[in-house]
Amino acid sequence: MEQYSKMIFTTSHKPKKEQIEKAYEYAKAYDGVYKNRRHIYKYINDEDFYFSIDKNNNLEIIWKNGKFFYHPSIAKIRYNNYEHTKDDYLIKSLTPCKEDSILDLTYGLGSEALLLAAFSDNVIGLEGSYPIYIIVKEGLKNYNFPDNWMRKASKNIKIKNFNYKKYIYKQKENSFDLVYCDPMFENPQMKSASLNPLRRFAVYDQLDEKDIEQMYKICKKKVVIKARDKDSIWNWLKVDEKMGSSHSGVYYGVINKK
Ligand SMILES: C[S@@+](CC[C@H](N)C(=O)[O-])C[C@H]1O[C@@H](n2cnc3c(N)ncnc32)[C@H](O)[C@@H]1O
Incomplete structure (x- = not known):
């Protein structure tokens, strides 16, 4: 087996010319290599993963027992619920408005960033994982969003590949109106089908x-932290308000700038 430390980009089987072109394009853009799908197992082990362009020209990551691709998760359901009930803890805790700049330190699939970008024109999302960053950056650009609000919101987001633990220390005081952080839970909800891949x-x-002190420094209005009820962060984090539901066990802690 030939060894490659670079990320491999390929296509589905029997690709169209356009798929191959896309795979080359991505390999170049993300400092990876293109490999023909037919020969892929010459270059990877069972535990490895590779990027692939599917028949609809969408980018996905494939490994032995799974796939990871972009989708907006439950953003649509949350938006529709909010329209009817004005009840969503993310929106209630951050209270975003059009002019606010929002720094989402933990972008993930960006489902919450998309929801925030329906209310604010300026959302910056940081994602520390390079493979996740590639999938969500390309996904946000190319996904066929079903609703007008989603298409508009997707244009209000800029995604950057940074670890927030470094990024926040390079920002000046009061750089963003709102700072939001939703790290991987200490006590994960493995039933979260959208986050599992x-x-x-x-x-x-x-x-x-x-980190919290620095987030406080770089925000103008408030910092919001999301965690599960059993996570140890609630033992030391001082918040002005904590909102969420005991049913889901997920809480948003609000620290207002004084
Ligand atoms: C729970 S998910 C966020 C889900 C997101 N709120 C959504 O709506 O899809 C956490 C994400 O933050 C990323 N992350 C965790 N720690 C990070 C760090 N220090 N810097 C940047 N990203 C980080 C993880 O890789 C993961 O993709």
Whole structure:
């Protein structure tokens, strides 16, 4: 087996010319290599993963027992619920408005960033994992969003491949109106079907008091942290308000800038 440290980009079987062109394009853009799908197992082991362009020209990551691709998860359901009930803890805790700049430190699939971008024109999302970043960046650009609000919101988001633990220390005081952080839960909800394929690639950094202090410094209005009820962060994090549901066990802690 030939060894490749670079990420491999390929296509589905029997690809169209356009798929091959796309795979080459992505390989170049993300410092990877293109390989013909027929010969892929010459270059990878059973545990490895590779990027593939499917028949609809969408990018996905494939490995032995799974696939990871972009989709907006439950953003649509949450948006529709909010329209009817004005009841969504993300929106209630951050209270975003059109002019607000929002820094989402933990982008993931960006389902919550998309929801926030329906209310604010300026959302910056950081994703520390390079494979996740590639999938969500290309997904956001190319996904066939079913609703007008989603198409508009997707244009309000900029995704960057940074670890927030470094990024926040390079920002000036009061750089963003709102700062949001939703790290991987200490006590994960494995039934979260939309997040399960992402877990293999995710960054599992835990927040500490210094990070919170720095987030507070760089925000103008508030910092919101999401965690599960059993997570240890609630033992030390000082919040002005904590909102969420005991049913889901997910809470949003709000720290207002004074
Ligand atoms: C729970 S998910 C976020 C889900 C997101 N709120 C959504 O709506 O899809 C956490 C994400 O943050 C990323 N992450 C965790 N720690 C990070 C760090 N220190 N810097 C940047 N990204 C990080 C993980 O790789 C993962 O993709």
